[in-house]
Amino acid sequence: MKFLIPILITILGCNSYTSYMVPDSKISTSKPNKKIALIGFMNYEFQMSNDRQGRSYRSSASIDYDNSMKHLFPTGKEVSTFNSNNINNQIGRENCLDLVYEYLNIVKDSGERELKKFIEYNLTPDTSKSSCSVKSNNVDYYILGVPGKPFNSRTNYDESFFGYLKSALSVLTFFLVPSKQAEPVNAYFYVYDSKLNLIERFVYNKKVIITTSWWFNLNENEIEFNDINQSIIKSQENITKEFYFDFNTKY
Template sequence: MLFLDYDNSLKEFFISGKPIENYKSETINNLITNEHCGAVIQQYLKNVRISGIKELEEVLSNREGDGNKINCLMKTKDVEYYIFGVLGEPFPNDNGYWVLNLGNSFLSFITLNIYPSISRHPLRVNFYIYDSKLNRIDDL
């Protein structure tokens, strides 16, 4: 099973912007309704599943609810935009290249790994950009 390594975050490789943890706040943003916040967070968790909960703790004051509805209150942060990055699958479907990978793996097996088995997959990342009121602006 693949786990996220929170000690080696990808956030440091971004040229501009700061991680949300750098913006401290304990007040509630009353401009974002509970329903709107819940819809955005539910969509984010649908993509990242349980791995996104740690990041959400930085922006949510209260997160609770069942699987169908999330009650949440956004903390007030002095930011103009929120950018949610969602990494793609670590081992995506090869779209038919599994035959080549199988041949490569078989060759590696019969040569006792003298000929190494190699498989490459491009990294897929989606970025969702929201304004300070959690209105979706753009996707990259």
């Protein structure tokens, strides 16, 4: 049954994707007087390759530089706007390297263009010989935003016993009874102080709800789409808005 459902969805199903929405209690209108440098905040996708045994693995990644989500954090500014002509000697090499490796370990070489807006670095196999220095000054907080395309596979929306019964009923009725699955949507935000000491890591694990039915009437609006990528990006935008509220509430 577990393997039959995706096949039947492909043949018979009509999918509607419902994005994650920000709770009304977490819509922020406050604009605190802080100097916040934003790094990242751009969606990325994994490139998949196969090893000799045919198993898939994430070989690389690519960032969508044309669609930034930084505008959804209105009290922050593009990190390069804080650049000066001099190296910031208040930020040590180790802290600089920690941020560089944190980002590149996820988005791979596609993140170099973003980092080099405010960092000069040279990475070597022997990390003790790697150089790293920051060009920005006069910043209260640096925030690294990583809203990425999820890697985890879809799951049943309701993983209880009754949830699986509903899924089975959906297949048996050829999706006359709608079937629901969940696509994970994740985002991570790293908050650093003025010296690039990591203060806190915010983790958001949300999901897109996928409704499948051959008769389902798609009613595309701000939360519902007929394309999974649109719904994922909308969800990540809403997660960024939620993080904006959470950050302002705490800092």
